Amino acid sequence: MNYLAHLVIAEGLDADAGFVVGSLLPDFVRGRLEGLRDEVARGVALHRWVDRVTDADPVAARTRETLRKTHGRFAGIITDVLYDHCLARRFERWRGESSAVAIERYHARIREALPDMPATARPGLTRLIEAGWMRRYAELEGIRWVLGLMEHRLTHRFGRSVRLSHAADTYHGHQESIESDFEAFFGGLLTRAASEADRFAPGTPPTAEAVA
Numbered sequence: 001m002n003y004l005a006h007l008v009i010a011e012g013l014d015a016d017a018g019f020v021v022g023s024l025l026p027d028f029v030r031g032r033l034e035g036l037r038d039e040v041a042r043g044v045a046l047h048r049w050v051d052r053v054t055d056a057d058p059v060a061a062r063t064r065e066t067l068r069k070t071h072g073r074f075a076g077i078i079t080d081v082l083y084d085h086c087l088a089r090r091f092e093r094w095r096g097e098s099s100a101v102a103i104e105r106y107h108a109r110i111r112e113a114l115p116d117m118p119a120t121a122r123p124g125l126t127r128l129i130e131a132g133w134m135r136r137y138a139e140l141e142g143i144r145w146v147l148g149l150m151e152h153r154l155t156h157r158f159g160r161s162v163r164l165s166h167a168a169d170t171y172h173g174h175q176e177s178i179e180s181d182f183e184a185f186f187g188g189l190l191t192r193a194a195s196e197a198d199r200f201a202p203g204t205p206p207t208a209e210a211v212a
Contacts, residue, residue, distance in 0.1 A: 001054055002080040003027070004087055004134050005186070007106045008095060010046055012190065013197050019043040020106070021113035021125070026051075028121040037116055038202065046193075046200045053192065059185040063178055070170050074154075078167045081146060085171070086182035088137035094186070103134045144168040 001009075003024060010023035022043020025033060033044050054060050060079065067082075068075040091099035107129045114122055128134070131149075136142025144165050151164040171178060 001050055001189075002084040003128065004084040004099075004103075004106075004137055005080075006047055006050060007109075008087065008102075009050055009190065009193050010043055011106075011109075013046070013193060013200055014039075014042075014202075017109040017113040018116055019046075019200075020109045021117065023047045023050075024110075024125070024128075025117065025121055028124040029118055033118065036118075040113070040116055042200050042202070049196075049199075050189070050193070053189060054185075057185055057189075059181050059188075063181045063185075066174055066177065067167065067170060071164070071167055074162070074164060074167075077150065078147070078164060078170075081143060081150070082167070082171050082178060083182050083186070084134075084137050085140070085143045086179050087186065088134070091138070094190075099138055100135070106134065140168055140172065143171070 006023045006027075007020060010020045014020070016039045018037055018039035019042055022036070022040035023046050025036075025040065025044050026047045033041075036044065055076075060083075063079050063082075064075045067078050071078055087094065088099045091097070091102065095102060110125050110129055114125060117125060133146055133149075136145055147167055148165040151162050154162040154164070
């Protein structure tokens with residue numbers, strides 16, 4: 001899942017800023033995460049759990065397979081971004097408030113928790129706020145812009161051209177099926193997260209998931 005979905009899932013379990021922002025941390029730090037405050041470590045564990053559940057889910061796998069025909073190895077990354085688009089488009093249905101209101105609250109949570117985050121994560125988290133990524137998620141052109149930024153970053157990392165932004169056109173051509181997949185998948189994920197909330201509760205002994 002991508003940023004917005006991780007934040008929604010985390011806040012639904014615990015509104016503590018460290019926990020909520022910790023649920024983003026593995027996307028901003030490579031390698032092991034050690035020496036974290038308890039609530040941050042719990043958020044990291046939640047992130048790892050969500051990613052494992054998503055990778056194993058047959059509905060999310062169906063979306064990835066639809067995208068793989070055109071986008072190959074990047075189908076998983078693109079699915080994460082498009083699922084955030086689906087969430088942002090119908091955010092009020094899922095959370096009972098507008099995405100704009102929620103995103104400003106998430107930005108405030110990030111600012112509050114930033115001093116407790118590893119130094120290597122702070123620049124990326126700051127850019128997430130300043131660039132306004134999540135504010136753009138609800139619009140298809142916003143998703144094209146986000147994918148374009150990722151395209152540039154991956155091209156630099158791999159030293160060869162990577163094309164992602166045209167995935168917005170692929171989505172447009174498969175919008176009904178992808179949105180249907182998201183609705184089925186995300187509803188189930190929220191239910192499962194709520195049913196397993198105890199594993200991420202305060203005082204839960206730390207697990208390998210929090211640092212792996």
